[in-house]
Amino acid sequence: MARIAGIDLPxxxxxxxxxxxxxxxxQTLAGKxxxxxxxxxxxxxxxxxxxxxxxxxxxxxxxxxxxxxxxxVQMNIKRLMDIxxxxxxxxxxxxxxxxxxxxxxxxTRKGRKKTVAGKKKAAKK
Numbered sequence: 411m412a413r414i415a416g417i418d419l420p421x422x423x424x425x426x427x428x429x430x431x432x433x434x435x436x437q438t439l440a441g442k443x444x445x446x447x448x449x450x451x452x453x454x455x456x457x458x459x460x461x462x463x464x465x466x467x468x469x470x471x472x473x474x475x476x477x478x479x480x481x482x483v484q485m486n487i488k489r490l491m492d493i494x495x496x497x498x499x500x501x502x503x504x505x506x507x508x509x510x511x512x513x514x515x516x517x518t519r520k521g522r523k524k525t526v527a528g529k530k531k532a533a534k535k
Contacts, residue, residue: 414463422455427440447465447466
């Protein structure tokens, strides 16, 4: 099992898909990393040699991933809240920050259920 950046990559996935399990690495960056390390993207993670894993680790160390990236994102959000800008206020209130509508379709961010039209209660006798 390949362990890169503190993450156990799934054995049965292809290389470019397996790398996306690391926070901060998407499909495009995974392809670039594999190309830079000289590893075949179609090769499964279980088929990687120790030498290939070592080369991948060296290449991935050049990018911000996992804890370092998560802390940077949190610091950016905290900065927005501290300066009191519109996006920071939206983060503080737990509402969508990028201009989405909130009259409907904001259930995930708002976190509460509202009455849905068409739902009727059982009649009492």
